[in-house]
Amino acid sequence: MTAVRRSVIEAHVDHPFDWGGTPTGRFLEALFAAYDTECVRYLVLRNYTRWPADFGNDIDMVIHPNDLQLSHAIVRRVAAEAGLPWRVRYKRSSHVTYYLPPALADGEERGLLLDFRTDLVHRGFIYLPGELLLRTRRRQGAFYVPSPALESLAIVLHYVIDLQEVRPSYRERLRDLGIGDPGEFQETAEAVLGSALGRHLTTLVAHEDPADALPLRRRLLMACAWRNPKAPLGWLRCRAGAGWDRLRRLHRPPGHLVVLLGPDGSGKTTLAKELHDRFAPTRIPVSRIYFGAQKPLLPTRRLSKAIRRRLRRQLPKVIKHTDRRGKLRGLAHILADKWLRYLVNVRPRLVRGEIVILDRYFYDFVAFPHSFVRRPWLRALAFRLIPRPALAYSMRGDPAVIAARKRELTVAETARQMTCFQSLSRHLPLLELPSDGDAIEVADRLSTQIVELYTARRSPARLPGQH
Numbered sequence: 001m002t003a004v005r006r007s008v009i010e011a012h013v014d015h016p017f018d019w020g021g022t023p024t025g026r027f028l029e030a031l032f033a034a035y036d037t038e039c040v041r042y043l044v045l046r047n048y049t050r051w052p053a054d055f056g057n058d059i060d061m062v063i064h065p066n067d068l069q070l071s072h073a074i075v076r077r078v079a080a081e082a083g084l085p086w087r088v089r090y091k092r093s094s095h096v097t098y099y100l101p102p103a104l105a106d107g108e109e110r111g112l113l114l115d116f117r118t119d120l121v122h123r124g125f126i127y128l129p130g131e132l133l134l135r136t137r138r139r140q141g142a143f144y145v146p147s148p149a150l151e152s153l154a155i156v157l158h159y160v161i162d163l164q165e166v167r168p169s170y171r172e173r174l175r176d177l178g179i180g181d182p183g184e185f186q187e188t189a190e191a192v193l194g195s196a197l198g199r200h201l202t203t204l205v206a207h208e209d210p211a212d213a214l215p216l217r218r219r220l221l222m223a224c225a226w227r228n229p230k231a232p233l234g235w236l237r238c239r240a241g242a243g244w245d246r247l248r249r250l251h252r253p254p255g256h257l258v259v260l261l262g263p264d265g266s267g268k269t270t271l272a273k274e275l276h277d278r279f280a281p282t283r284i285p286v287s288r289i290y291f292g293a294q295k296p297l298l299p300t301r302r303l304s305k306a307i308r309r310r311l312r313r314q315l316p317k318v319i320k321h322t323d324r325r326g327k328l329r330g331l332a333h334i335l336a337d338k339w340l341r342y343l344v345n346v347r348p349r350l351v352r353g354e355i356v357i358l359d360r361y362f363y364d365f366v367a368f369p370h371s372f373v374r375r376p377w378l379r380a381l382a383f384r385l386i387p388r389p390a391l392a393y394s395m396r397g398d399p400a401v402i403a404a405r406k407r408e409l410t411v412a413e414t415a416r417q418m419t420c421f422q423s424l425s426r427h428l429p430l431l432e433l434p435s436d437g438d439a440i441e442v443a444d445r446l447s448t449q450i451v452e453l454y455t456a457r458r459s460p461a462r463l464p465g466q467h
Helices: 003-014 023-037 065-081 130-135 148-163 168-177 182-193 195-207 210-227 230-251 268-279 299-312 328-351 362-367 376-385 399-406 411-426 439-455
Strands: 042-044 059-063 087-090 096-100 112-117 120-122 125-128 138-140 143-145 256-261 286-290 355-359 391-396 431-434
Touching (some): 125 130, 125 148, 125 230, 148 182, 195 210, 210 230, 256 328, 256 362, 268 439, 355 439
Antiparallel strands (some): 042 059, 120 125
């Protein structure tokens, strides 16, 4: 073992830190220990004073550019050892963001967000080189942080250039830090901004209200651009790349569809709501939409439903049976309304990268009571036109138990519809869910599959009752 590596490990041992026993704390403890062992040059940029009581929304870190690839390998290795899935996003601004969601969404655990950068940037515009921060870093327990002077300067430049406002947490932190070592603060500010502006900023931060620095934004940007001609080019590349990314997302949305199919009473709505509630605390964007016929957008569909509601007040409720025959114009009307709702309510969420859980889908047409929908050429055409879901589930159970829940279908009609939905397995991968099994176990395993879908690392596991 080299002397340098031995020294950093001894420094790590000599500065114990209480990580709080949380999944986030255990992961960070292992990550920083691995960084020390493999001599990764890094620092935690801000908010570390609240650890381990509060790890905040994310962990902001600066990594030396020569150690960035090694850092990626360590993060993935530590995540694998902890049994945590991960998803990485390379931003146009040069940030690299790792999200480690909980392996099982339980409605409480949030997951961990790690934001890595080599420099402090605003939309690709470098305003504080990371080399200056790493050069003067210091030990804070089990990890490295900026020197007080550099942390103060980073906060000031961040809220002036990035946010254009002073958050209360920044005011509080600046009161604690001051400007650190005045000579170090002014020397770094002059190196980045020039002598006159660097001295002026030092005076403002040391003796005035932090908000007094906000009017300097334009001068700060021009000074950074003058001393680093690559910064404006980075900003232009970032803006052009972001525009291209928006166009690409419109053409090929990055979100995913999760579809629940089955007859009335099979538990689709209950399961969709349970999954949505479980993912609400996490950073995995999951939304739930009912895609049945009860919430139409077409004016003609709303009118026809209003007329039927008035008639049903005078007529007794009829339980649907296998002998009934639907009208094709009614099916066409329903599918037109579904397409409108897909374009208005579903596709924009997919463009934003959400996972959309749909209670019912276009595939309901296979259970429509008309012989025309069973023609092979019609089904082949429909499956070419219908957007393909990432995961499709068919609810299966005892027809008598399912029919008794809502009393809208006869037992025979319930069994017929389940058979129709199972026939979809000839056209797409279809997973079966037990509608009368352990609801908690089904929700646990289904939430695990959604996490795997979001992180896109391996194929989903099989569920109980799946064939």
